[in-house]
Amino acid sequence: xxxxxxxxxxxxxxxxxxxxxxxxxxxxxxxxxxxxxxxxxxxxxxxxxxxxxxxxxxxxxxxxxxxxxxxxxxxxxxxxxxxxxxxxxxxxxxxxxxxxxxxxxxxxxxxxxxxxxxxxxxxxxxxxxxxxxxxxxxxxxxxxxxxxxxxxxx
Numbered sequence: 001x002x003x004x005x006x007x008x009x010x011x012x013x014x015x016x017x018x019x020x021x022x023x024x025x026x027x028x029x030x031x032x033x034x035x036x037x038x039x040x041x042x043x044x045x046x047x048x049x050x051x052x053x054x055x056x057x058x059x060x061x062x063x064x065x066x067x068x069x070x071x072x073x074x075x076x077x078x079x080x081x082x083x084x085x086x087x088x089x090x091x092x093x094x095x096x097x098x099x100x101x102x103x104x105x106x107x108x109x110x111x112x113x114x115x116x117x118x119x120x121x122x123x124x125x126x127x128x129x130x131x132x133x134x135x136x137x138x139x140x141x142x143x144x145x146x147x148x149x150x151x152x153x154x
Contacts, residue, residue, distance in 0.1 A: 005073060005081045005117045008124065012115060013087065016065040021053040029123040038133045039099065059102060063091035068110065080116050080125060087111045089131065 008027060015024025025046055034043040034052065043052045057063060067085050074082040090108045111131035118125050 004119050004122065005083055005115075006070070008117050008122065009083045009085065009115050010067070012113075012124065012127075013065050013067055013085075016053075016057075016063060021050050021057070024053055025050055027124050029118060029121070029125050032124055032126060034127040035129065037128065037130045039097075055097060059093060059095045059097050060091035061094055063089070065089050065111075076116070079120060080118050082114060082116055084112065084114045087113060 012024065012027055015021070015027065018024060028046065028049060031045060032049065034049055035041075036043075036052075041052075043049050065087050068088050069086045071084040074084075076082060087110065088108065089111055090106070092106045093103045096102045109131055111129060113130075114126075114128040115124055116126040117123070
């Protein structure tokens with residue numbers, strides 16, 4: 001994975017936990033496109049991206065994201081790079097989202113993110129993010145009901 005693309009991706013992840021969106025927004029190209037598949041929304045441009053970040057962070061003021069694993073980088077014919085990774089996302093759902101009532105409860109969920117990065121210009125052109133719409137009801141993977149062949153009747 002190229003150092004520049006991975007650095008940009010890591011800054012994107014860290015930007016979700018930042019106290020303000022400016023460092024996160026600075027990573028995007030002027031007409032960057034962000035697709036949130038859980039809420040079925042697309043955001044294009046810095047103003048709508050800033051609103052997207054503010055809505056999420058106001059609803060989840062202690063939100064953090066960390067990378068669990070990276071997939072191999074894909075170099076595209078147009079000179080861009082696609083980076084895909086799994087994330088662990090945690091926080092507390094404190095304020096209603098526009099289409100979802102706040103629970104007041106902590107949450108932890110796993111997501112997947114694809115970033116299309118223009119490495120030459122050092123900016124993100126496109127984001128696609130997948131996670132469960134009912135993220136606040138998802139258990140941590142450590143809390144899943146687990147069975148194995150060697151379980152004796154549990």
